[in-house]
Amino acid sequence: xxxxxxxxxxxxxxxxxxxxxxxxxxxxxxxxxxxxxxxxxxxxxxxxxxxxxxxxxxxxxxxxxxxxxxxxxxxxxxxxxx
Numbered sequence: 001x002x003x004x005x006x007x008x009x010x011x012x013x014x015x016x017x018x019x020x021x022x023x024x025x026x027x028x029x030x031x032x033x034x035x036x037x038x039x040x041x042x043x044x045x046x047x048x049x050x051x052x053x054x055x056x057x058x059x060x061x062x063x064x065x066x067x068x069x070x071x072x073x074x075x076x077x078x079x080x081x082x
Contacts, residue, residue, distance in 0.1 A: 021055065056068075
């Protein structure tokens with residue numbers, strides 16, 4: 001799934017994440033709020049989140065798994081899948 005990215009944090013703007021995950025921007029915003037995706041700050045008016053945390057949420061939802069409650073628990077998915 002996420003080979004070699006166990007400790008990686010990659011800042012990404014919500015619109016860019018939506019394009020990369022091929023998911024509507026509004027859905028990405030809902031996931032950030034609902035699942036507490038790790039926010040890394042802002043760049044101008046753009047909110048930056050951790051791409052790999054967001055990708056873990058997307059993977060869980062796409063594969064029918066429960067989404068872990070915290071970014072730390074989602075990071076464990078990366079080490080299990082690697």
